[in-house]
Amino acid sequence: MPFIPHSEQDIKEMLSTIGVNSIEDLFDEIPESLRCKDLASIPTGLSEMDVTRLMRDRAAQDGLPLCFLGAGAYEHHIPAAVWEITTRGEFYSAYTPYQAEASQGTLQLLYEYQSMMASLTAMDVSNASLYDGASALAEAVLMAVRANRKSKSKKILMPRTVNPVYRKVTEAIVKNQAIELVEVPYDPVTGQTDKVALEKFSGEDFAALVIPQPNFFGVIEDVDALAQWAVDNKMLSIAVVNPMALALLKPPGEWAEDGVDIVCGEGQPLGAPLASGGPYFGFMCCKQKHVRQMPGRIIGRTTDLDGKEGFTLTLQAREQHIRRSKATSNICTNQGLLVTAATIYMSLLGPEGLKKVALNSHQNTQALSQRLQKIKGIEPVFTGASFHESVLKLDTNIEITIEKLAHDHHILGGYDLAKDYPELENTLLVCATETRTTADIEQYATVLESLL
Amino acid sequence: MLIFEHSHTGRAAHAQIPADTDLPSSLPAEALRTSKPVLPEVSEMQVVRHYTRLSQKNFSIDTHFYPLGSCTMKYNPRACNTLASQPEFTGRHPLGPVSHGQGFMSCMYELQNILKDVTGMQAVSLSPAAGAQGEFAGVAMIKAYHDEREDVERDEFLVPDAAHGTNPASAVMCGYKVREIPTDKNGDVDLAALKLAVGPKTAGIMLTNPSTLGVFDRKIAEISQTIHDVGGLLYYDGANLNAILGKVRPGDMGFDVIHMNLHKTFSTPHGGGGPGAGPVGVSERLLPYLPIPIVAKEQDQYVWLDEADCPKTIGRLSAFAGNAGVLLRAYIYARLLGREGMERVAEYATLNANYMLKRLMDKGFEAAYPNRRATHEFIITLKREAKELGVTAMDIAKRLLDYDYHAPTTYFPLLIPECLLIEPTETESKETLDGFIDTMALLLEEAKTDADTLKLAPYSLPVRRLDDVKAARQLDINWSKKA
Numbered sequence: 041m042p043f044i045p046h047s048e049q050d051i052k053e054m055l056s057t058i059g060v061n062s063i064e065d066l067f068d069e070i071p072e073s074l075r076c077k078d079l080a081s082i083p084t085g086l087s088e089m090d091v092t093r094l095m096r097d098r099a100a101q102d103g104l105p106l107c108f109l110g111a112g113a114y115e116h117h118i119p120a121a122v123w124e125i126t127t128r129g130e131f132y133s134a135y136t137p138y139q140a141e142a143s144q145g146t147l148q149l150l151y152e153y154q155s156m157m158a159s160l161t162a163m164d165v166s167n168a169s170l171y172d173g174a175s176a177l178a179e180a181v182l183m184a185v186r187a188n189r190k191s192k193s194k195k196i197l198m199p200r201t202v203n204p205v206y207r208k209v210t211e212a213i214v215k216n217q218a219i220e221l222v223e224v225p226y227d228p229v230t231g232q233t234d235k236v237a238l239e240k241f242s243g244e245d246f247a248a249l250v251i252p253q254p255n256f257f258g259v260i261e262d263v264d265a266l267a268q269w270a271v272d273n274k275m276l277s278i279a280v281v282n283p284m285a286l287a288l289l290k291p292p293g294e295w296a297e298d299g300v301d302i303v304c305g306e307g308q309p310l311g312a313p314l315a316s317g318g319p320y321f322g323f324m325c326c327k328q329k330h331v332r333q334m335p336g337r338i339i340g341r342t343t344d345l346d347g348k349e350g351f352t353l354t355l356q357a358r359e360q361h362i363r364r365s366k367a368t369s370n371i372c373t374n375q376g377l378l379v380t381a382a383t384i385y386m387s388l389l390g391p392e393g394l395k396k397v398a399l400n401s402h403q404n405t406q407a408l409s410q411r412l413q414k415i416k417g418i419e420p421v422f423t424g425a426s427f428h429e430s431v432l433k434l435d436t437n438i439e440i441t442i443e444k445l446a447h448d449h450h451i452l453g454g455y456d457l458a459k460d461y462p463e464l465e466n467t468l469l470v471c472a473t474e475t476r477t478t479a480d481i482e483q484y485a486t487v488l489e490s491l492l
Numbered sequence: 493m494l495i496f497e498h499s500h501t502g503r504a505a506h507a508q509i510p511a512d513t514d515l516p517s518s519l520p521a522e523a524l525r526t527s528k529p530v531l532p533e534v535s536e537m538q539v540v541r542h543y544t545r546l547s548q549k550n551f552s553i554d555t556h557f558y559p560l561g562s563c564t565m566k567y568n569p570r571a572c573n574t575l576a577s578q579p580e581f582t583g584r585h586p587l588g589p590v591s592h593g594q595g596f597m598s599c600m601y602e603l604q605n606i607l608k609d610v611t612g613m614q615a616v617s618l619s620p621a622a623g624a625q626g627e628f629a630g631v632a633m634i635k636a637y638h639d640e641r642e643d644v645e646r647d648e649f650l651v652p653d654a655a656h657g658t659n660p661a662s663a664v665m666c667g668y669k670v671r672e673i674p675t676d677k678n679g680d681v682d683l684a685a686l687k688l689a690v691g692p693k694t695a696g697i698m699l700t701n702p703s704t705l706g707v708f709d710r711k712i713a714e715i716s717q718t719i720h721d722v723g724g725l726l727y728y729d730g731a732n733l734n735a736i737l738g739k740v741r742p743g744d745m746g747f748d749v750i751h752m753n754l755h756k757t758f759s760t761p762h763g764g765g766g767p768g769a770g771p772v773g774v775s776e777r778l779l780p781y782l783p784i785p786i787v788a789k790e791q792d793q794y795v796w797l798d799e800a801d802c803p804k805t806i807g808r809l810s811a812f813a814g815n816a817g818v819l820l821r822a823y824i825y826a827r828l829l830g831r832e833g834m835e836r837v838a839e840y841a842t843l844n845a846n847y848m849l850k851r852l853m854d855k856g857f858e859a860a861y862p863n864r865r866a867t868h869e870f871i872i873t874l875k876r877e878a879k880e881l882g883v884t885a886m887d888i889a890k891r892l893l894d895y896d897y898h899a900p901t902t903y904f905p906l907l908i909p910e911c912l913l914i915e916p917t918e919t920e921s922k923e924t925l926d927g928f929i930d931t932m933a934l935l936l937e938e939a940k941t942d943a944d945t946l947k948l949a950p951y952s953l954p955v956r957r958l959d960d961v962k963a964a965r966q967l968d969i970n971w972s973k974k975a
């Protein structure tokens with residue numbers, strides 16, 4: 041029997057110890073009328089060899105296209121050591137570290153992770169992860185409403201430059217608590233959040249302003265001005281950032297005079313493969329004064345009976361298993377294994393390596409954008425400086441072009457922005473990380489030119 | 493030693509760093525970082541050695557018996573990881589076209605169907621990232637259902653006192669008030685109390701069956717009737733699905749919505765606290781509200797259903813399609829097991845639990861519900877030992893670690909004093925169970941003869957009992973702040 045070690049003799053002895061005749065007798069408390077009749081539509085079991093053949097076929101169908109698509113998930117090189125170590129059974133098959141003495145490996149790693157993320161964002165503290173970037177933003181919004189003691193408002197200012205799907209997810213998660221997301225338009229020239237439009241909200245009562253960096257268009261926002269505006273208008277500020285960009289760009293803890301209140305985002309660029317969108321991990325950091333409003337697990341360093349240093353889950357009075365209906369969030373299982381990968385990734389890259397990955401990604405995207413702009417019928421859309429994505433307008437039907445690129449040439453050409461921004465018709469969001477070569481860029485340009 | 497303490501300015505894992513580039517003029521100077529983040533400056537070997545050694549400080553299924561109740565710590569087949577880690581799967585961009593995703597999507601489509609059939613529901617969405625997000629999705633769907641019928645007076649959710657903490661927390665996240673329902677002396681929901689609690693304000697109930705008390709609620713049909721009669725709906729917490737897989741289906745018990753913890757029942761790894769996957773299944777009436785995306789089959793092609801296809805959906809809960817890689821592992825596990833294997837999961841998990849319960853009782857331990865069948869797990873209570881010998885469930889749990897066993901779940905559910913919730917799972921052998929039982933007997937003896945030794949355990953782990961009060965009062969959660 042797959043994965044069940046019992047021999048006939050074992051079963052006989054165990055049943056005899058229990059004092060029943062058959063395994064079936066052990067289910068005699070379940071009313072007969074409810075018993076399951078038929079699972080006929082579920083296939084019968086396969087051997088590992090047969091499943092291997094099946095899954096090889098399935099994988100082969102998907103292929104390995106050349107990727108110039110970003111839009112929230114980015115292909116970076118992942119050092120071999122990252123997943124070699126992460127999938128060691130001791131990390132891979134352990135549970136949430138409730139028994140601290142038997143979980144010091146995971147606990148110390150999580151403490152190191154918290155320290156790395158706090159430093160990368162220049163914030164005081166970090167939690168030990170949330171599900172993904174989008175749900176982390178939803179949790180940040182809930183947290184801001186709780187933490188803003190100066191305001192009773194349940195309204196949040198949410199720029200249209202924030203990843204559209206993050207806005208959708210946030211809406212889905214917070215709407216049942218009567219929290220309202222109010223849109224702020226973007227400047228059609230720069231691609232940044234429109235500060236003139238934002239000024240119209242001045243003096244109104246909001247719990248928080250969300251500030252993306254870079255924004256969904258890849259454009260770098262004027263974060264100092266936005267963070268200061270939030271302070272001036274007595275609201276908290278929530279930064280939603282790409283952690284890879286923070287090796288290069290000013291971290292949210294240094295924005296304006298005193299930094300933002302909460303930072304969140306998608307951790308995927310730090311060692312998680314694209315993998316059809318998950319598992320990734322959400323991260324969240326905040327100022328010390330808000331730590332008791334933060335959702336998710338937090339690991340602290342302490343000492344044991346002999347005075348020796350050790351690590352343990354702390355501030356658990358915020359969490360559902362202690363506080364139940366009064367918890368800061370319902371989150372329990374988080375994305376521990378992805379955090380393991382990210383911690384190893386950040387250790388391998390170090391401050392210089394991370395900065396060079398960010399820089400190379402920036403420069404490759406610049407090179408890609410400039411090369412594509414040489415093609416007749418392709419123009420840049422925004423004037424704002426960008427990190428590692430670029431917005432281009434094509435004078436052709438972009439949906440058909442993207443499909444042809446993928447289907448006929450195995451190139452993922454970019455993201456069709458009209459899906460979320462109807463005014464940006466035939467507009468492509470492209471990305472070239474450090475993994476793309478000059479030859480890759482040339483190949484894409486040549487193929488695209490032939491299609492126009 | 494922390495990884496930071498291995499740092500040496502100027503040291504790096506050079507093979508991992510891309511070629512030099514000059515800072516480009518295209519980035520405005522005021523947007524740039526000037527401070528260096530405190531990240532380790534170490535060699536590749538130092539990283540590998542440091543984290544390999546850290547891993548060795550963990551207990552895990554691969555190294556230890558891990559009978560953690562309500563967590564279903566069973567063997568995670570290696571094939572699931574290997575096959576889900578093929579480059580075409582790990583390299584697939586989530587926004588890539590369906591033409592480059594038919595292999596992955598076919599797995600998701602078939603997984604939806606397998607989960608639907610094994611739970612007796614009408615449709616499944618795979619998108620929730622973990623059990624708690626599945627709970628949120630389920631309660632949000634129930635709210636959407638009542639809202640659409642303009643049945644807006646219903647502002648209460650009923651939750652038994654034995655429920656997981658996530659249940660009340662999820663109901664509150666959906667804007668509900670929580671009303672707790674007591675448990676009767678046999679471990680079933682107190683039906684009389686339930687009947688008094690229900691009414692026009694009842695939006696629904698969240699139930700785990702078998703419950704966290706390790707018993708199957710025999711009156712489930714009557715509970716279902718009671719809730720449905722007042723217009724409420726039933727939510728099934730699938731944390732204990734391992735106990736009944738292929739034996740009885742939540743859909744047949746009358747549940748309107750369920751979540752499954754694939755990281756429990758479908759043996760995807762727990763990863764030291766995730767990732768999980770918490771797909772939701774629904775009955776006919778909640779079908780329009782399922783979270784998106786969902787995979788559908790149109791002619792011969794698999795496609796994503798989105799907002800346009802599902803206008804009444806409660807929406808999206810993650811940026812893409814949930815924890816796709818976890819779902820792939822669960823699919824592979826389901827294909828390895830097949831339907832006959834699923835039924836065996838429940839059978840041998842239940843056999844192991846009942847065997848352990850009987851033998852532990854024979855050794856002198858007190859069962860919380862001695863007259864009930866154990867499901868896949870059971871509770872023993874040490875309230876007598878606590879009173880007479882001053883030895884608590886925590887002491888036994890910590891001492892077990894010295895004997896190389898991970899502790900059972902302690903102090904949960906909250907209504908049983910000094911409890912250990914023990915779940916062996918189907919993948920453990922009789923010898924392993926016997927070894928654990930003999931050790932428990934030894935500890936009971938130790939409690940009587942040398943309680944002081946127990947109270948200060950463990951002794952043989954990397955650390956001894958930790959000062960949790962100090963951890964919370966003198967908060968040290970960020971090393972870089974001190975650096």
